[in-house]
Amino acid sequence: MAGTSDLDVAYVARLARINLTEDEAKIFQKQLDDVLKYVEKLRQVDVTGADAAAHALPVFNVFREDAPRDWFTATQALSNAPRQANGLFVVPKVVE
């Protein structure tokens, strides 16, 4: 399913835990190949002396008091669960 870039949509979709139909994978492959071709222009930029900006503004090491406060009860936290039982989220069996 390889296109014009190194991206293998079907493989990366599996990493991202998204099932795709073959048709979808084919369309995305073409569209994302185009996007990756477009972003190739970043290779021309001279980035010498530029630190990677993870953030727009220089704010580091933000701390707050480690103090308890009222927050969700277990019932509130579970209020949107598609399946729950005994105060827990229910998921398919993970270990045999």
Added chain:
Amino acid sequence: MTENELAALSIADLQLLLRRREVSPREVIDALRERIEAVDPDIGAYLSIDIEAATKEAEHANVDLPLGGIPIAIKDIINVMGQPCTCASKILKGYRAPYDAAVIENLRAAGAIPFGKTNLDEFAMGSSTENSALKSTCNPWDLSRVPGGSSGGSAAAVAADQAFGALGSDTGGSIRQPAALCGVVGLKPTYGRVSRFGLVAFASSLDQIGPVTKTVRDAALIMNAIAGHDLQDSTSLNEPVPDYNASLGNDLRGVRLGVPKEYMIEGIDPQVRAAIDAAVKQLNSLGAEIVEVSLPSTEYAVAVYYIIATAEASANLARFDGVRYGYRAENPKDVLDLYGRTREEGLGPEVKRRIILGTYVLSSGYYDAYYLRAQKVRELIRRDFASAFEKVDALISPTSPVAAFTFGERGADPLQMYLADIFTIAANLAGICGISVPCGFAELDGHRLPIGLQLLGKPLDEARILQIAHAYEQSTDWHKRRPPITSTLPKV
């Protein structure tokens, strides 16, 4: 005063009537409801409205508070306790917010009434609101055209007098661009100025909440309520908040405005360009000095954005897996099947595309080439603005290179849609503030379509861009023009 006249008021004017007890908060809710019933079947701005809750709050409203008794529409990506928060995605089907976002707490503290949740591109990913998995929203100026996006529901609601003001979120232009396309005001505050606690995260180093309003003064009034430090958002800035309303009304003598030469690209619609040129002259005649500036890294902004935003989105959206909230695929055979099918069935194509791209640019072997490099170019873009702001107080550009486009016009090719954000994206990458204000109309197929002027300001300099935008707005009557929906669409 008829319901329609009441619904057409600005927040500032409504505030006066409420304080003089000439109208009650209950009557305001009723007028808004009637207006919405009359026009929203055609516009489609709202995803949900809890009239009962709003009416109840109106009955206890304290009109002497800063926004006392004023209903504010909320983009449906911000949590309002007890209300749905769909993000216009099927994957949040059935979800009800168990808490209020910080901005909602702030609005309530100022007396405002959160009223209705507005449509958006799914998870705020898009520039036309066409990516909503739940509903189409039409541009009130021409129903065959998009309202812009991703805060298209908020902008269309305000433009069509279905909301006095609204909150949106802006990751690459999602407040400013729909405001421009719908002929209203939209402000993206400085990164960190407004708490994002309770905003469903799309790209955490870019997202910011801000107001969509009929006038610049109204944007200032909402900012007074929502800006400020919040311990629940570690990116929130602990800086004093000025009275944004107080700085309005000054003239522009001594203000220096920069026109970035790289922004005068081909591909700007000639009518948009003419409107911006006229606005620049107008600002000059109001006393502002106009100078040309350079932002050399401009052409890389869209590429940087689509690497950083998708990378962050791929991580942020991992939480939608069918376990804790929202949609879950039926009868999963194991946990991977649960994740894979929940996300297949629950997410729309644009969201899937971005998660896949984001996963790829962060993956081993490609991280340095894409993500790390994009972050470095982001730093160059940030420096461009820093050096431009040594010479000028604010920058001027179009908000969007084109007026509202028709449904489907840019949908087939994601890259074309991405390029629609060319003037707004850099502000998010640099963390600076920006505002879009109406500056004229384009004539297309017999319709008048609004054009937006964008002003970009230094970090934490919202007061300045509001002041400039206000001075410009008051010298024109663009903001007084209303879309022709009442006359063309007799309803109910």
